[in-house]
Structure formats: structure tokens, C-alpha cells
Amino acid sequence: MAAPLEVIVSSDSSAQLWNISVFDLHSGSSLLSYRGGNSAARTLTVLSGEYLLSAQLGKNFINVWEIQRKDQLQQKIVCPGVVTCLTASHNGLFLATGVGEAVYLWEVCTGKLLSVLSRHYQDITCLKFTDDNSHFISGGKDNLALVWSLHSVIQLDISHTPEPRHVLSRHTLPITDLHCGLMGPQARVATSSLDQTVKVWELSSGELLLSVLFDVAVMSVTFDPCEYFIFCGGSDGNIFQVSLCSQTLGREKSFQSDNEGNQVFRGHRNLVTCLSVSLDGTLLLSGSHDETVRLWDVQSKQSIRCLTHKGPVTNAIIMAAPANMFLPDSRPAVPLPRFSRHLHASEGDGAEMGEVCIRLGLHAKDEEETFLQKADRLNSLMNAVTDKSVFGDGENTKVRVSELEEEVQTLKKVNKDLYDFSCQLLTKPT
Template identity: 60%
Template sequence: MAASVLEVVLSSDAGGSLWNCNVWEPRSGTSLTSYRGGNTSARGLCTLAGEYLLGAQLGKNYISVWELQRKDQLQQKIFCPGLVTCLAASPNGLHVAAGIGESIYLWEVSTGNLLLTLNRHYQDLTCICFTDDSSHLISGGKDNLVLVWSLCSVLQVNFAHVPEPRYVWSRHTLPVTDIHRGVGGPLSRVATASLDQTVKPDLREKNFQIDKDGSQIFKGHRNQVTCLSVSMDGTLLISGSHDETVRLWDIQSKQCLRTINHKGPVTNAFLMVASANMFNPDSRPSLNLPKFSRYLHSSEITENEEGGAITLSLQHNKKESQESYLKKAEELYSVMCTAADKHLLGDGENTKMRVAELEDEVKTLKKINRDLYDFSVQVLTKQT
């Protein structure tokens, strides 16, 4: 049964003595597997490159690392200079970020080097996440601030360069408790939640009002709700609460489909796509995770050393058989500008032919892109 699972629920609580976090099949509530060793703090659980599970330990200054298919044995412990209050891994698997006190610690996965610390918050961090293209990092803290960091900017090797956030949002009046970002890289929309009892969506969004009859409210939890997650097809909602339960909701009807009991307040609960090796005990990660350093990596380079950050792609190499649509469009625009200049000089016959060829290629690429999109939608929405 596990082999056919598309999405699973990962959850952890503050009182579990038998396991650190558990993996559930959302619709049946069946426990598929569990990872042992300690307890994970709130917003301290994440997966890395679909091959490792990282959990910031509750009340302790280290991060536990498991291989997804080896549940009973820790791969390593990442020791930190303080308690980890939030944790995130970049979607491309290149970096791991942790909030420790008022600082953000950023590690490079391929080397284990601690690349830098970002110090711009004035109080402890509460939540952190990457954009879906791994280009930006978003952090929230008890200082009521939400900061957006460009990795391209903060990773510059320049002794005179002091990393600064790209954006600073100060729309909340009390500590920020959670951050949700959409898709689209730097153009994605962001919503932030706070103890001031508000959710601040992107400024482009309109205000959301609750109906008087309460038909838009999911009712069932008896205590504070601490985490929410939506399925890929947008039909299911997962919620975790201090009432020691994780609930599965049908979004359309607002009905609770299933309740999963825990042994303590739920600290993490989210839906994720089950990786191929999660339920295969014989598989091994394609990347050997190095030992993570607890000390800042020196950027000084001697004459006989090669230095600088190393960026590796953890995905399989893929050779593109043709240029991307965006590259073709840029080339078309460049040629059209050149054609306009040549037209003023009375020489544009060959250029016009080239423009016509590129326009045909762009039309073909648009069709391919549209077909791929339609196919992806069909696969994601297909009932399993």
C-alpha cells in the first residue's frame, strides 16, 4: 500500500515518548512509519532534497538528521550555538537555514560549511521559509518584523559587504507566528500570521471577511491551532493543535474527515509528497551528507587553496533538447530591436526572415509549454 501513496502527513508532538515524528496516510489515518529519537520543536521539522529528514530538538541545541528510509538510526546531529526556534531547507536542496536566537544560520549542504549568520532581527526568530525557486529566504520574529533576504545578495564574498534584507515588512503589532508563501519565486505572494490575531496577505489581495453564519469556519479543535497544510489538489486541509490532535478536513464541505490523536501538543503537521525511497529500506541517498560545522566558515583563501562557495545540483542532470521558451523570446526581442534599427538604415530583408523563423519557433514552444502544463494538471488532479 505504501508504494502507491502520493501524499503523506508528517506530524510531531511535544509529549511523544515512542517516536519523534510519524508518517500517516491522510485519508485512512494509517500510520506508515515513524522516526525515533527525542521530540521536535514547533516549526523545526523539514525534509532535505527528498532524502533526509531534519528535526530541531525541543529544548536542546542540536538538529537531528535521519535518512528517510532508516527510521531508527540518526544519520548525524548538527550541534548549534543555541536553541533552534525554526528550521527550513531550500527546495533545491542546496542550503539549510535555522533561526537561533535573533540570528539566521545558513549552511551549505554540499560541504557542511556554515556560510554566514544574518543579524537583523531584534528578538528571537519564530518562523523561516524559502521561496519555491530557492532564491529568497523569508523570516519572521518576535520583533513583529518579516524580512525577505536575497541569497544572491547575502552570499557575496565581500568583507565590506554587510548583508541587508531586500524587504522589511512591519505590518504586525505583535510577534509573527507563521509565514506562508505561494509559488512564483521572487514574485510569489506571502501571507503572515501574528499574535495580534490577524493574517496579513500580500498587499495586492483584498480583505477577507468571515460570513455572519460562520460557514467559512472549520470547527472541531478545542485549543490553539498551531499548523496548517493543504493538499496538492486543494481538496484537503490538515490542522494540528495544542488539543493533541491532527485533523483532516474536506475543504469544500468544511467537515472533519478524520482525527489523529497524539500524546502531547502538536508541534508540526504538514502534507508532503512521499519520496520514492521513503518506504524502501534497501535504498540509499544519492548524496552523502557531510558533517555540518557549528563554526562560521572562513572566507579567507590562501595562495595554494581554492575557495568560495560550491553550488551543486542534487537533481539528476538533464540535457535539454532545445532552448527554453524564455530564451527564445529574449532572442526574438533582441532581433526585433536590431531589425528596427536596420530598417531605419534600409537593410532588413535577412533580418525579417530570421524574425519570421523565430516567431514560428516561439509558437511551437508555446504549444509544447501549454501541452506540458495540461498534462501536469491531469497528473496532479488524478484521483489515487
């Protein structure tokens, strides 16, 4: 059987059979299952198409699987506290987690903790990157959604405390979910809340574009890929489809089912915590605390498949299948490093001998002398001193030549050790 283009990835809080399971989108057949622990809500993410990550429910660590090795955990990333939400940038360079009231941002290639953003006043509930990775948005129990510019968060001046680009503060109760559309910094962002509203914002200006009031608290929200509709999961088990192309659409409205695209999907018996739409916009996936994941036909509003779980569903997404998910002999190109738990890593914490750290923005620092520049400088010094010794500049110059030759040999050895270490790190089997 050919590998599917899109798959369903889901988890539940009981983890009696598996932690995370992968299903075929069109047939519903089980393809893979990842074992070990169980996953907290809004913490399931794929990193660089090579690793599957999810935070342990109620614990302070993240479970990591190589995406093609399903039977055992490969690594655990220990965090400073219980992880409430987790997301990775689409390019795989950064990992962001919500731990209590703070956002922790790591650089994946080095494991360095780049920033701790303590701007929320209560626990963070959801995190999302924009599709171009230029911004990310955090929502919390303090009723706030904060828009962060990534370049301002990872800037080199550690004495400057980053501030959010926009503070979205029109909700009156905790934010339960958020979804970021396409178009990078020009995207639209939808937020859902226990205040029974879903609000749509313009990311570039922070302006509120639309507020829709429902009869129940809204637990999840998503757009279709073309952003014709918003899908909102209610606490009563219903899923509400709101048309964004209605002729009568105003800045604020109350949801009413009609013939202009505002419809209701009925089938779940408990609150709907997860929503996801297929790439072509024809299928809607929902996960609920009634221990089921349902697949819906968007046009007919009919449930076409029900996947039964053993506990309340915590994560359910439709995603493009990574290229090596079904290739058991494949391995990640680069292994994950050990992630630091401290913002300013002290000696011995993430600063082991042999660690290589590549950092952008070196133009902002004083230019350091490279190894080749240092070797050239020492060589010219040695030649000059040798010339002096030939012309009888005394015994001291001969001693200096010997010292410089020893230093050159030491530098050559350091360079060889660094090269051998890099080769071993990049080629060793996992």
C-alpha cells in the first residue's frame, strides 16, 4: 500500500493502548502507534518532520519519538515545570512551551534556552507559530492573547526584556484555543474563550475584525485552508460553522444557523477540545471528551467515521504525512541535543566540552579572530622572528620561535579534535 498523503494523529488521557496513534485519513485504518506515557492537551507537535513530541500529562517533561521508531521513547526533555502547551516552528528551528505563566523558547540545534517570556498573569493554555515563523501567539487563562515577534524575542541584548507586539485583550474569560491562518504577518488569528465568544483578529495591527457570540462556552477553534469558514467546538458537543463570506456579516454578531453557511455539526456528547481541517477543506476532524474522534464531511455536515478511544481525547490533528514516517530504516539527519533548563546556562549545564554553537547575528558583536586568521598571524610572526634569528638577534628569539611552534601544534591538534568530534556527532547511528 502506498504511503498516505494525509494522516490523523490523535491521543487520549488514558493511554491504555498507546500514547499516540496514527490513522489513515480516508480508510480510518490504524497505521502506527507510539507507546510510553500519555499526552497533555495542545502539546502534540512534529519537529522538522523527524521527531514527534508531546508533553507528559501533569508532568514536567516532554516525550520524544523518532517519527519512524514507534515502539520506544527516544528521549525526554525535562522542563522547569508542568508543560501546559507546546509547539514547534514550521522550519524546525525553535521549540516553544508554556510552563505555568511563562513561555520558554529553545533553539533546537543547540538546546539553548533563548528566552523566558513572563508577560501572562495566569497559566498559558495555547501557543501557535505563524506559517512563516516570524511571529508566535500565546493565549492564557488571564483572558489575554499576546502576539510576539520572533526576532525581538531572540535578539542578542539580554538586558532588554522583550515585549509583545500586540496584546489582544477583548475576552472576558480564559482563552481555550487559538488558530493562526496563512499569510505570515498579514494573517488572521481566531481565539476561542469560555466567555462564549470567538474573535478574529488582524495580526499585523492587532485590530479586532469579528466577534461571534454563542450560547455555550467554546473550547476549540480552527479555519478552513481558504478561510471561508471558522469551525468552533462547543462545550455541549456541537461544532459550529461560521461563514466569513456572509453578506450580512458585521463586526459583532450572535451565531444563528441559517442558509448562508452558518451550520451545526451534531454527534459528540461532550465538549469538543480539538478541531482540524484537511488540506483540501472537505473534511473536518474533531476530538471530544466523549472519548471519540470524528471525521466529518464539511459540505453535508455528516459524520463519516468515528474512531473510539479509551479516554477523553487530548489531541487530534490532520497533517501531511512526513516523508520518513513509514520508512523504518530511516534516521533523523541530526540528533536532538540536551535541552537547557536555565536561561543563562552555567558551567556544566549545556556547556560541555566539544559543544558547537552556531548563532546568527555575529555582525552585532565584535568580530572574533578565526582559526585560519590566527594561524596566518602566528605564521607571519614566526617567519619574522626566524629572520631575526638568522641575522643574529640572540638566543631569546630562538626560544620564542620554539614557543610559537608549540602553539601552532596545539592549535592543529585542537582543530583535528574538533573535526573528529563533529564527524562522530553527525554520523553516529542512533
